[in-house]
Amino acid sequence: MGKVLIIGAGGVGSVVAHKCAQARDVFSDITLASRTLEKCEKIAAGLPRPIRTARVDADDSARTAALIYRVKPDLVINVALPYQDLSIMDACLETGVRYMDTANYEPPEEAAFSYKWQWAYRERFRRAGLTALLGCGFDPGVTNIFCAHALKHHFDEIFTIDIMDCNAGVHGHLFATNFNPEINIREVSARGKFWEDGEWKETEPLSVHETFDFPQIGDREMYLMYHEELESLVKHVPGLRRIRFWMTFSQEYLTHLRVLKNVGMTRIDPVSFQGCEIVPLQFLKALLPDPASLAANYRGKTNIGCMIEGVKGGKRRKYYIYNVCDHESAYREVGAQAISYTTGVPAMIGAKMLVTGRWTGAGVFNVEQFDPDPFMADLPHYGLPWTEVFLD
Numbered sequence: 001m002g003k004v005l006i007i008g009a010g011g012v013g014s015v016v017a018h019k020c021a022q023a024r025d026v027f028s029d030i031t032l033a034s035r036t037l038e039k040c041e042k043i044a045a046g047l048p049r050p051i052r053t054a055r056v057d058a059d060d061s062a063r064t065a066a067l068i069y070r071v072k073p074d075l076v077i078n079v080a081l082p083y084q085d086l087s088i089m090d091a092c093l094e095t096g097v098r099y100m101d102t103a104n105y106e107p108p109e110e111a112a113f114s115y116k117w118q119w120a121y122r123e124r125f126r127r128a129g130l131t132a133l134l135g136c137g138f139d140p141g142v143t144n145i146f147c148a149h150a151l152k153h154h155f156d157e158i159f160t161i162d163i164m165d166c167n168a169g170v171h172g173h174l175f176a177t178n179f180n181p182e183i184n185i186r187e188v189s190a191r192g193k194f195w196e197d198g199e200w201k202e203t204e205p206l207s208v209h210e211t212f213d214f215p216q217i218g219d220r221e222m223y224l225m226y227h228e229e230l231e232s233l234v235k236h237v238p239g240l241r242r243i244r245f246w247m248t249f250s251q252e253y254l255t256h257l258r259v260l261k262n263v264g265m266t267r268i269d270p271v272s273f274q275g276c277e278i279v280p281l282q283f284l285k286a287l288l289p290d291p292a293s294l295a296a297n298y299r300g301k302t303n304i305g306c307m308i309e310g311v312k313g314g315k316r317r318k319y320y321i322y323n324v325c326d327h328e329s330a331y332r333e334v335g336a337q338a339i340s341y342t343t344g345v346p347a348m349i350g351a352k353m354l355v356t357g358r359w360t361g362a363g364v365f366n367v368e369q370f371d372p373d374p375f376m377a378d379l380p381h382y383g384l385p386w387t388e389v390f391l392d
């Protein structure tokens, strides 16, 4: 029975709290802490059993450590923002507690999407005998585990991976982001990047696109982007020749994004305005709908999966594995939209893997470095069924 401290009371934090509270046989004690205590209290009031709440500024490692000393959890689940990853990892090292998150550390002044800062903690976690689990949401997270599952059960060698993320949901706003707007807009406005024949290749932002017929959704235009799981999968899938990441966007979303970028509203460097320094993207975030607030009116489905090609027993094989999640079902179950749901459920399962001792090890790990079987078995049980098909 595990005791967990969840940090971050946003869309994803709310789902993690719900799913941990539902799993009474796994999590005996839950504390939800965030910058705004009222958000934690509001989430706690909607849960099926009592949890503790606390206020914490996780940018402050010493205060976070003080909270961890008070709560004495077996594991800290970081679902605040990527900016807090290192200060929370420092606090975990100081207090001797395991760590996990769903997104790589981001320096506030640079959109980098790299694991290098967190991988640099490997030796410290190893020496402390502690596990740090990185990127345990859906993508990164389940998509990495899909690759590990394919490699373990269906391929001798994998040559190519295409991760395809489609959100065909409609929320009624002309422009909104499905998770934290600042992180989301940084991600989609960055240059595209993919791995091929031993090197990284770059493309202009959202300039490469293809139509794909997503099961249970239909044809959608998907755009090549860089995404952090490419960096870890290139290291952990031996012999990989090419890996790309694709995400679907509507024309309306792309038009808004283009205009916002052209007028400077997506800039992440401070600009002077009426005697104050403001970061345009942070100001834009204040104007956009809170992603969690989209949930009540969201209709439609997401489909996220991996198309994988390689060889098994000397024969070439093409394999597709995916999950479909319905926005309305997610809302009925935990009051969240499918993007928060598909991130929060794997975070809870990752926490379960650690607190029950199914995944152990001292150091900093990406999810594909562990045995995918218990995680894959839990996905449908906790609300994320998956389908696999052999295409040839």
Ligand code: NDP
Binding pocket: 007, 008, 009, 010, 011, 012, 013, 033, 034, 035, 036, 039, 056, 057, 058, 059, 079, 080, 081, 082, 084, 102, 103, 135, 136, 137, 138, 139, 140, 141, 178, 179, 180, 181, 183, 291, 292, 339, 340, 342, 343
């Ligand atoms: P939200 O913006 O909805 O929530 C973030 C929460 O973190 C807010 O409650 C915020 O508090 C809190 N927070 C921010 N700064 C601090 C701080 N210094 N100290 C304590 N709490 C803080 O984001 P989401 O819930 O949508 O996303 C959460 C994380 O999940 C992000 O890192 C995101 O990148 C990641 N993610 C991962 C995905 C995956 O598949 N791997 C997919 C989607 C998201 P306040 O409300 O007071 O500002």
